[in-house]
Amino acid sequence: MKPRILLTLSSLALLFSSGVAVADPVAPPSPLPENSWSVPVAPGGPFARVYLPQNAPVGSDTVYGDSQWLQMNRNARHNAAVRVPKDAPAWFREGVFWRYAEARAWPLERRHPFGARTLGETEAGAVQTQFYGNALGVSVVGGVVYAESDDMFAYALNARTGQLIWRTSPVGNNLMGNPLVTRNTVYLAAGGVGFNFANVVAYAKKGSAIRGMDVSYNGIYALDRRTGRLLWHKGSVGEAMPTPVIHGRFLYFATGSGTVHALDRHTGQSVWKVRLGGNDNMSSPAYDKGRLYLAMASPPRLYCLDARTGKTLWHGTIPGAANTGMGDVSPAVGSGVVVMDTVTRPKRIHGRPTLEAVVRAFDARTGKTLWTVSTGRGPKPPAFKGGVPLIHGDVVYVGSPVTGRYVALDLRTGHRRWAWHKVAATRSAPTYYEGSLYIAGGDSLYRLDPATGRETGSFRIGGRMGIVSPTIVGGTAYVANSYDWIVAVPLSALSLSKKKAS
Amino acid sequence: MKPRILLTLSSLALLFSSGVAVADPVAPPSPLPENSWSVPVAPGGPFARVYLPQNAPVGSDTVYGDSQWLQMNRNARHNAAVRVPKDAPAWFREGVFWRYAEARAWPLERRHPFGARTLGETEAGAVQTQFYGNALGVSVVGGVVYAESDDMFAYALNARTGQLIWRTSPVGNNLMGNPLVTRNTVYLAAGGVGFNFANVVAYAKKGSAIRGMDVSYNGIYALDRRTGRLLWHKGSVGEAMPTPVIHGRFLYFATGSGTVHALDRHTGQSVWKVRLGGNDNMSSPAYDKGRLYLAMASPPRLYCLDARTGKTLWHGTIPGAANTGMGDVSPAVGSGVVVMDTVTRPKRIHGRPTLEAVVRAFDARTGKTLWTVSTGRGPKPPAFKGGVPLIHGDVVYVGSPVTGRYVALDLRTGHRRWAWHKVAATRSAPTYYEGSLYIAGGDSLYRLDPATGRETGSFRIGGRMGIVSPTIVGGTAYVANSYDWIVAVPLSALSLSKKKAS
Structure with a gap:
């Protein structure tokens, strides 16, 4: 049907309805309720929320595992693992296998990231992580x-x-975090990675600039956990890329304007905010015992704040910290120790930029340095430039995208127990689960013996991992990667290949 | 149906299919053909191409108006208007009215752009143009x-x-141009507006940086005109935001790396490329008589290139050119004259940044300056900082986002004939059609007498205009705005309101 639309002026008012597709001259669509359009998402369009209640879990499928998720990688130690009891349904214990292609998925079997021909292999991998994938x-x-x-x-x-x-896309912006989930609500943080021209000029003059300002829409989005419906959003001037942290009534997040915000998590109202300076790129705050720990780049600093007031209790640094490294990494906190990693001391070697990765442990109460360990120099990595540490027991496990090496360090002394070198981009915290260490790296999921660093199994997922810690619930590892896939792999699928990959 | 998925290792290979949604243990979806996934867009997902052949025009609806669209605003003079003959179907002559909400549409009746509370009204308008709307x-x-x-x-x-x-979204990036259309193909240019941190540091050291590098996927996308199917894409290192230009077998585009590319428009193969330096932000090349005219920012220069070889025939500037202005505006070319506009000489007045807008005419053959006219000083506009000129007959029509004023200047002398001041953000070229001048500004479409600048009619569309020239075909003006709507308005709907808006 192609209605011929010849209009007189008198009919224009009628036609000029809130129709979301074509104004129909016969029956204009009724105006949409105000709150259905609180962000720019055309109802019925590709960004409109999709809700399929028939796919939700029911009964016993909903009662095992965690009942909430309050900070990046589940806790301040960055261990994204939860056991299920023996009476959990069999699928919880034995594990499941599936894969889900997100909106910008790139085939898992492709060996090269999109854009490799234009940007080069290394850079294209980093760009794909930032613009399509799950960071x-x-x-x-x-x-x-x-x-x-x-x-x-x-x-x-x-x-x-x-x-x-x-599935929902409340605003046109990057979503790089680990969703926080409380009783009824899912929280997202949104922020683009760029600087605009005015910001570039400001940086050249003053040595600082706000990341994400006027390059994207930034802030916190609270969704109904059951349906994905937007409940409220709270804008911020700088990007809000890192995963926020929740404690009690408060949600805390840090931005590319060097500001830390505390919101009432029920209403989105501001409780306090403090301007620390610099940029928080991807340093998610860790909450532990009334304190927030997070880092900023330029100037590179690790901060300990009183969570109630935002007051700085102490700040420290890692000598020689360079680039965005300090603002990229989220510190791990456990047993009274804060572990932070960054890249330091840029140096050209044979004409190519190199950096040295350094791990430092701070006393969580006083900020006093406990130990400092270099994990080695290597080529400057693109984009995210650190290794997110995991603290388990008296050991720190941390990778280095500079050397492509995971190391186990004694939490008290920094003494190195072992190193494992198999994948190139080693930025994520491992996950410790029932006596094994799991690492998502390269295109695979690996299992190591945490005492020795010996590989005890692997499974090729395909694609490429970002800063991805496997989330382990019972018998399944859940991974989301930079090819824009979510994959569930049963832990029993990890096998020790007879021929080692080179 | 919720199949219980308990796996043995032997069944994993079977399950690990190229399924785009959930891997179904019973019947895995068949692998997708390679070329259906040449960019990261999951088949069946929200970015997948939609094709509704039943909505395509048929018969006489397809044979009037233009048969191709080879450069921004239709021609080097920037006049986006085409008459239809008397035997065209009545709807062509009398005009149609409809509105179409694109994917990130924001309700037209809203007075404030999205994000105004966080970013302020002025900045939010500019950001909305860049991140949701039709530039x-x-x-x-x-x-x-x-x-x-x-x-x-x-x-x-x-x-x-x-x-x-x-509808198609071949790559996750901003699409800011005016699509080019030839016999079978539609060409898009893609480019994000930002700079990454490494680029910011480079700019601070060297005074130059590549816009859009590693902040987004950039380049040219060629689509099947009938179906929107992707035919090929060609990546570029800097952003490719401005509309390219086609002449004969070649497609020319300029990027945020200061490079001008000539491609074979059938294959996407490179024919030549030259590095001029600076950034092209939104300065679409104008093609006229074997030459390309376009401008770069930092350093601010207007270039005339031999279209066959890319050789610079001449370059000129506008004294005092500042910010991104010179690289924003596309020059208009006609009657042997190139007209260019930019902002100049930043100055703080009462603590607020101001700029002066200047129009200069160059001899198209030699680059010799013919005249230079200031159109006045005013507050620094956000984002796109120039007025795109229209040349019609012996007159230049150009707006200024600095003063909010459109002026008519004599093409030979620069002598000012009139000025019209009604809307604030006056960045787009007017359209000249059958003895009237049409301007999309503020939330409305205006009609002026081109001889006097007197307003002879207007129509409130709603939303907010970007750098939008109305495209007039017969009795209809087609406008796309920064609220992400495409609107068709019959020219007969423009009326002269009795009460002038203040």
Whole structure:
């Protein structure tokens, strides 16, 4: 049907309805309720929320595993693992296998990231992580996998089947975090990575600039956990890329303007904010015992704040810290120790830029340095430039994208126990689960013996990992990668290949 | 149906198919053909191409108006208007009215752009133009409206009904141009506006940086005109935001790396490229008589290149040119004259940044300056900082976002004939059609007497205009705006309100 639309002026008012597709001269669509359009997402369009309640888990599928997810990688130690009891349904214990292609998915079997011909292999991998993929891992709560992707969508999938429960894209911006989940709400942080021209000029003059300002829409988005419906959003001037942290009534997040915000997590109202200076790029705050720990780049500093007031209790640094490294990494906190990693001392060697990665442990109470360990010099990595540490027991496990090496360090002394070198981009925290260490690196999921660093199994997922810690719930590792896929792999699938890959 | 997925290792290979949603243990989806996934867009997902052949125009609806669209605003003079003959179907002559909400549409009746509370009204308007809306106007060819939006989609709509024919988002990036259309192909240029941190540091050291590098996927995308299917894409290192230009077998485009590329438009193969330096932000090349005219920012220069070889024939500047202005504006070329506009000489007045807008005419053959006219000083505009000129007959019509004023200048002398001051952000070229001048500004479409600048009619569209020249085909003006809407308005709807708006 192609209605011929010849208009008189008198008919224009009628036609000029709030129709979202074509204004129909016969029956203009009724105006949309105000709150259905509180962000620029055309109802019925590709960014409109999809909700498929029939795919939600039911009954016992919802009662095992975590009931909330309050900070990046689940806790301040960055260990994204939860056991399930013996009476959990068999699929929880034995594990499931599925894969889900997000909106900008790139085939897992492709060996080269999109754009490799134009940007080069290394850079294209980093760009793909930032513009299509899942920068971090997923959150798994009550039988649902929650994921954020730089395809600009957030997803809720059934953890058992991989089926989509909801998908939403409340604003046109990168979503790089690990969704936070409380009783009824999912929280997302949104922020683009760029600087605009005015900011570039400002940086040249003053040595500082606000990351993400006027390059994107930034801030916090609170969604109904069941349906993905937007409840409220709170804008910020600088990007809000790192995963926020929740404690009690408060949600804390840091931005590319060097500001730390505390919001009432029920209403989005501001409780306090402090301007520390610099940029927080991807340094998610860690909450521990009334304190927030996070880092900024330029100037490079690790901060300890009183979570109630935002007052700086202490700040420290790693000597020679360079580039964005200090603002990239989220510190791990455990047993009274804060562990931080960054790149330091840029130097050209044979004409190529290199950096040295350094791990430092601070006393969580006083900020006093406990030890400092270099994990070696190597080529300058693109984009995210650190290794997110995991603290488990009396050991720190941390990778280095500079050397492509994971190391185990004694938490008290920094003494190195072992090193494992197999994948190139080693930026994510490992996950410790039932006597094994799991690492998502390269295109695979690896299992190591945490005492020796010996590899005890691997599984090729395909694609490429970002800063992805495997999220382990019972018998399944859930991984989201920079090819824009969410994959569930049963731990029993990890096998020790007879022929070692070179 | 929720299949319980318990796996043995032997069944994993079977399951690990190229399924795009959930891997189904019973019948894995068949692998997708390679070329259906040549960019990261998951088949079946929200970015997948939509094609509705039943909405395409047929018969006489396709044979009037233009049969191709080869440069921004249709020609080197920037006049986006085409008459239709008396035997064209009545709807062509009498005009149609419809509106189409693109993917990130914001309700037209809203007075404030999204994010105004966080960013302020002025900045939020500019950001919305860059991240959701249509930066430029639309191309209309053979009864179809082609549009690019920063919602990352390109659209083809039936020009008569406003119904969607196809929608595609071949890559996650801003689409800010005016689609080019030849016999079988639609060309898009993609580029993000930002700088990454390494680029910021480089600019601080060297005074130059590549815009869009590693902040987004950049380049040219060639689509099947009928279906929107991707034919090929060609990446570029800097952003490729401005509309390219086609002449004969060649497609020319300029980038944020200061490079001008000539491609074979059938294959995407490179023919030549030259590095001029600086950034092209939004200065679309104008093609005229074997030459390309375009401008770069930092350093600010207008270039005349031999289209066959890329050799610089001459370059000129506007004294005091500042910020991104010179690289924003596309020069108009006609009657042997190149007209260029930019902002100059930043100065703080009462603590607020101001700029002066200056128009200069160059001899197209030699680059010799013919005249230079200041159109006045005013507050520094956000983002795009110039007025795109229109040449019609012996007059230049150009707006200034600095003063909010459109002026008519004599093409030979620069002598000012009139000025019209009604809307604040006056950045787009007017359109001249059958003895009237049409301007898309503020939330409205205006008609002026080109001889006197007297307003002879207006129509409130709603939303906010970017750098949008109305595209006029017969009795209809087609406008796309920064609220992410495409609107068709019959010229007969423009009326002279009795009460002038203040």
